[in-house]
Amino acid sequence: xxxxIVELMEEVEMKTGFLPNVFKAMSHRPAEFRAFFAxxxxxxxxxxxxxxxxxxxxxxVATSAVNRCPYCVVAHGALxxxxxxxxxxxxxxxxxxxxxxxxxxxxxxxxxxLAVCRADNITEEHFQKLERxxxxxxxxxxxxxxxxxxxxxxxxxHYVDLHPNKEFYxxxxxxxxxxxxxx
Numbered sequence: 791x792x793x794x795i796v797e798l799m800e801e802v803e804m805k806t807g808f809l810p811n812v813f814k815a816m817s818h819r820p821a822e823f824r825a826f827f828a829x830x831x832x833x834x835x836x837x838x839x840x841x842x843x844x845x846x847x848x849x850x851v852a853t854s855a856v857n858r859c860p861y862c863v864v865a866h867g868a869l870x871x872x873x874x875x876x877x878x879x880x881x882x883x884x885x886x887x888x889x890x891x892x893x894x895x896x897x898x899x900x901x902x903x904l905a906v907c908r909a910d911n912i913t914e915e916h917f918q919k920l921e922r923x924x925x926x927x928x929x930x931x932x933x934x935x936x937x938x939x940x941x942x943x944x945x946x947x948h949y950v951d952l953h954p955n956k957e958f959y960x961x962x963x964x965x966x967x968x969x970x971x972x973x
Contacts (some may be wrong), residue, residue: 792820798827808957810865815950826943833935840929841899841936844874848883848896849903849936855884856907859944864954866940871962898923902930903937 803809816823847870854862867880882890
C-alpha cells in the first residue's frame with residue numbers, strides 16, 4: 791500500500807482510536823482512495839458558507855437513511871451527535887426525518903438535500919425556500935454536493951458490503967464516546 795495512504799490511515803487511527811472501515815475498503819484502489827477523500831475533504835472541511843459541521847452530518851444522515859446505507863447512517867449519525875451535542879436528533883432523522891425535532895431551517899435544508907438525493911428536478915421554488923431560511927445559492931450548492939457525494943458513497947458502501955465499526959454506535963452518546971473521525 792502506498793505510504794501516503796498508510797500515513798493517513800495511521801493518523802486517523804491515532805486521532806479516533808480505531809480505523810473506520812471505509813478507509814480499509816477504499817484503500818483497495820489507491821488512486822480512487824485519494825480522489826474519494828480529496829473530494830470528501832473539499833466539501834466537508836471547508837470553512838466558508840453557512841453550513842456547520844453538524845448541518846453537513848445531518849445531510850449525510852438523511853441522505854444515507856433514504857438510501858438505506860447502514861455504514862453511513864451509523865458513522866455519520868455518530869459524528870452528528872458529537873458536533874451537535876444532540877444525542878437523539880440523528881436517530882429521529884433516521885427513523886422519520888419529517889417527524890424529527892428539526893428547526894424550520896434544518897427542515898428546509900433536508901428537503902433540498904433529499905430532493906437532490908432522489909434526483910428530483912430542482913426548481914426555483916427549491917432555492918426560494920432555502921433563501922427564506924437564510925441560505926444562499928452557494929449554500930444550496932454545498933447542500934447539493936454533500937447529498938450527491940453521499941448518494942454515491944452509499945452505493946459504494948452497498949457494493950463493497952461495508953459495515954459500521956462497533957465504535958461508532960456509542961460515539962456521542964456516552965461520556966468518553968466523543969472522539970472525532972473523518973468518515
